[in-house]
Amino acid sequence: MPPYCFSASPTTMEYESKPDMSHLCSQPQQEQLQPRSVSFDEDEQQPAPVAPKKSVSFSPTSELYLIPHHNEMSEEERRATYMTSQDYNRMDRENVATVRQMQQQSFPANDDLYFRGLENALPQPMKERKQRIKFVVFHVLQEQHQSHTLNDEWIESLRYHFTSKSADFANKMGIWDYEAMREDLVNDAKFMSPIYGPPITTLSR
Secondary structure (H helix, E strand, O other), rough: OOOOOOOOOOOOOOOOOOOOOOHHOOOOOOOOOOOOOOOOHHHHHHOOOOOOOOOOOOOOOOOOOOOOHHHHOOOHHHHHHOOOOHHHHHHHHHHHHHEEEEEEEEOEEOOOOEOOOHHHHHHHHHHHHHHHHHHHHHHHHHHHHOOOOOOHHHHHHHHHHHHHHHHHHHHHHHHHHHHHHHHHHHHHHHHOOOOOOOOOOOOOO
């Protein structure tokens, strides 16, 4: 028997030092423990883990705005919140009326009709613009191929002849945009100016 070997039971042995392998091999083979089978019923009896309840916390200084659910709204609140078929039909009619005025070189910008965002709805002006670009590129390449030289003045005159309409239209768009936001710019400038700043209120005694 190896040193410091204690036989606690016929089937278990406890060693305080490294066991002697030759001695172990000479011992009769011990009965192996059979694996324990677990039935499904035994698994089902185990309580399922409970997921922690989720919670949300807010700062005491936060302002909370509760949005009601769709089912909690009245019919009047739904009509005031969501688009209806009547709203979509009205927008379609306004867009068609705006495009018709734009085709007549009139660009409405009022509370009822506004042309911004409908520029691509004009097929003829877009087609003419693409044709002008192709025409300029074609003639520039043709001149380069024939003379092997490039006259800057000739290119400038040709480019200006075909892009003047685009330049005028872009200038007109810039003026319209400036006029649309001019009032807001003036108000913001007065508010930020140290001279025209917000009025100082004094407490009366």
